[in-house]
Amino acid sequence: MKVKVLKNAKKAPARDVCPWMIMVPPENSK
Amino acid sequence: MRPSAFNLRVPLANGEVFLMNTLTDAQAVVSGDVAALLDSLSLGAGDAGGLACESEGEALQALADNGFLVSRDRSEREAVESYFTSFREDTSQLRVTILTTLQCNFACDYCYQGERDGGGQAAGKMSLETAVQVAAWIAREADHVRPRQLVLTFFGGEPLLNVPAMVEIAERCARHAASRGVTQIVNIITNGLLLTPEIAERMKPLGLTGVKVTLDGDRETHDRKRPLRGGQGTFDRIIENIRRTAPLVPVTIGGNFDAETAGRYPALLDFLKSQDFAGRVAKVSFKPVIRPAGPALPACGRGGAAGSPCDNCGLADDTMSFLREETLRHGFPTGDGVHMGPCEVHRRHSHTIGPDGSLYACPGFTGEFAQAVGHIDGRHEAGHEAAARRFDRLAPWRQCGDCPFVPVCGGGCAVAAHAELGDMDAPSCHRRSLEAALTSLAAEAAGTDAGEVQ
Numbered sequence: 001m002k003v004k005v006l007k008n009a010k011k012a013p014a015r016d017v018c019p020w021m022i023m024v025p026p027e028n029s030k
Numbered sequence: 031m032r033p034s035a036f037n038l039r040v041p042l043a044n045g046e047v048f049l050m051n052t053l054t055d056a057q058a059v060v061s062g063d064v065a066a067l068l069d070s071l072s073l074g075a076g077d078a079g080g081l082a083c084e085s086e087g088e089a090l091q092a093l094a095d096n097g098f099l100v101s102r103d104r105s106e107r108e109a110v111e112s113y114f115t116s117f118r119e120d121t122s123q124l125r126v127t128i129l130t131t132l133q134c135n136f137a138c139d140y141c142y143q144g145e146r147d148g149g150g151q152a153a154g155k156m157s158l159e160t161a162v163q164v165a166a167w168i169a170r171e172a173d174h175v176r177p178r179q180l181v182l183t184f185f186g187g188e189p190l191l192n193v194p195a196m197v198e199i200a201e202r203c204a205r206h207a208a209s210r211g212v213t214q215i216v217n218i219i220t221n222g223l224l225l226t227p228e229i230a231e232r233m234k235p236l237g238l239t240g241v242k243v244t245l246d247g248d249r250e251t252h253d254r255k256r257p258l259r260g261g262q263g264t265f266d267r268i269i270e271n272i273r274r275t276a277p278l279v280p281v282t283i284g285g286n287f288d289a290e291t292a293g294r295y296p297a298l299l300d301f302l303k304s305q306d307f308a309g310r311v312a313k314v315s316f317k318p319v320i321r322p323a324g325p326a327l328p329a330c331g332r333g334g335a336a337g338s339p340c341d342n343c344g345l346a347d348d349t350m351s352f353l354r355e356e357t358l359r360h361g362f363p364t365g366d367g368v369h370m371g372p373c374e375v376h377r378r379h380s381h382t383i384g385p386d387g388s389l390y391a392c393p394g395f396t397g398e399f400a401q402a403v404g405h406i407d408g409r410h411e412a413g414h415e416a417a418a419r420r421f422d423r424l425a426p427w428r429q430c431g432d433c434p435f436v437p438v439c440g441g442g443c444a445v446a447a448h449a450e451l452g453d454m455d456a457p458s459c460h461r462r463s464l465e466a467a468l469t470s471l472a473a474e475a476a477g478t479d480a481g482e483v484q
Contacts, residue, residue: 001085002046002061003092006475018373018393 031090031099033072035106036434039065040472043479048472050368052437053110054097059476064089071099110437114425118378124177125380126168127393130195131155131187132385136221137259138246140286140319154187154385161195164383165202167406172203172212175379180207182237183217185393187385190224200236207237215239219284221256222268230278240312242282243272247294248301255291273307280312283362288319292349299360314362316353318346347463355470367467370460372440375424391421394445426457435464 036053047065049058060068067086093099100106132154134141156164172180182203184196200216207214214237218229222243230238245268246255253263272281283302287295295316302308350367357364374380375392382390387406388399395401403418405411426441433439442458450458465483473480 001064001067001083001089002059003064003089004059005056005092005096006059007055007057 031071031094032074032102033068034097034100035432036110036437037068037098038434038468039484040469041481041484042472042476043481046476048476048480049098050468050471051097052434053106053113055369055438056096056098057471057475058092058096058098060089060093064093068093068098110427113437114372114376114427114440117372118376120377121175121177121379123179123181123379124168124172124175125181125183125374125377126171127183127185127374127380127382128164128189128196128199129156129185129187129382129384129393129396130161130189130192130199132396133191134186134188134221135191135223135258136188136256136264137261138256138286140255140288155192156195156385156387158194158198160385160387161198162202163387163406165199165206167383167387168199168203169206171379171381172206172210176210177212177379179213179215181215181217183219185219188221188224189218190220190229193229197232197236200233204236213237217242219244221264222271223258223264225268225271225275227274227278230275234279238279240280240282241275242284243268244284244286245298246285246287247291248297251291251294252298255286269305273305276307276310281307281310282313282315283311284314285316286319287316287349287353289345289349292345292353295353296356299356299362302362303360308362311362314357314360314364316350316357318350347460347466350460350463351466351470354467358470366471368464368471369438370440370464371438371442373443375421375444376440391417391424392445394443395448420454424455426455429455430457430459433461435461439464 034051034053036051038050038052040048040050042048042059045062046059047062049060049065050056067089090099168180168182180203182200184200186192189196196218200214204214206212216233216237217240218233218238219242222245225241225243230241244256245265246252249263249265252265256264258264272283275281285295285298299314302311302314354364354367373392380392382393382396383406384390384396384402388396388402389404389406390396390401391403400413401417402411402414403421404414421444424444426444426447427436427439428441430436430439430441439460442460444454444458446458447456448454468483469480
């Protein structure tokens with residue numbers, strides 16, 4: 001019965017400002 | 031107790047199992063018998079009977095402490111809503127992205143910015159007067175929110191085409207932040223052509239901690255995709271500018287790939303690895319160019335609510351996974367590909383300001399005046415309140431059913447959903463990419479080969 005915790009549940013993850021990429025709203029696309 | 035709905039498991043080559051709980055962010059490696067114990071609990075066993083042994087009790091306690099086991103009475107749907115609410119209302123940071131100009135000296139074929147006004151001199155450029163007003167608005171917000179950190183990101187267009195406005199805002203905000211005991215952090219997202227050590231030196235005392243420069247593949251590909259407006263290549267000059275600036279400030283390399291260019295990124299990574307500044311590169315992150323897809327695509331059947339439309343997950347997901355692996359193989363830091371959300375659009379105290387002082391929920395919407403949620407001068411224009419309400423209600427994850435990735439995805443990119451599906455409230459599903467990233471994360475964390483997400 002092994003449980004090796006690698007990352008504690010209390011730590012909040014770091015997140016990117018914009019992890020996705022967005023470049024072309026519809027009416028402005030070429 | 032029962033297993034959390036946000037548990038993800040990845041079988042490891044040595045017979046053990048990697049567990050991640052996306053709500054608590056806990057990660058663990060457990061033996062096969064512990065994984066079997068979780069299975070039995072999900073079938074309803076275990077609550078009534080006694081524990082088989084002391085080690086089983088210790089294992090269950092460790093799982094419960096890290097959120098892998100939850101009370102049968104606990105509503106995890108409420109827990110995830112509470113998580114998103116606390117993310118939305120977080121006041122530790124006030125984040126402001128400022129587009130000091132929509133002008134750009136580049137003519138990237140996929141970019142809408144600058145296009146609306148022709149991209150040249152006529153495109154929107156923030157005046158110094160507006161810059162002063164932007165700084166005053168940020169100061170008022172900071173006094174209202176009382177954050178520990180003020181994070182300014184200068185973006186465009188090309189922000190280095192309007193250095194005076196950037197310096198004006200950063201200086202005024204730095205003075206205000208210092209007077210309130212707030213730490214100011216400044217980032218610049220630039221095409222790199224006008225990046226100089228002098229700009230880095232000028233901005234460092236104002237909180238500059240990072241510069242992000244975009245390279246779209248190797249020299250030939252980049253020069254074709256990101257030429258000057260006159261058509262000339264830009265790769266060599268950008269690389270030289272990075273070389274001169276990287277000793278002063280951490281540089282992140284970004285890149286926008288599509289089906290045609292994705293294959294040229296490993297050559298870019300080879301090139302970057304051979305440069306003397308390679309060790310100064312803080313992060314490398316490549317992202318797909320998202321184009322309007324016209325009519326909604328058929329459901330992919332893998333992520334999100336049953337029958338929900340799914341964007342270009344095939345190419346984007348597989349390529350994102352491939353390029354992330356390539357980036358790691360070349361020894362550059364990159365995101366783990368699992369923690370993709372919730373993004374800034376879901377933060378109440380995150381704002382984007384256009385060159386005219388219009389306020390937006392995120393930089394991806396600045397090409398559309400109809401998506402403005404307000405103005406720094408407080409004017410109320412038709413549509414502002416409706417747009418603000420629209421973003422306030424934004425919760426695409428509610429359409430994602432029981433997808434365990436919801437806490438680290440948030441339903442995906444609202445701009446992508448808006449552009450591709452015509453509905454910013456719809457999930458923009460990249461579960462396939464998330465699953466591939468989790469397999470990599472498991473293998474790295476456990477130090478052994480990993481299988482497919484279960």
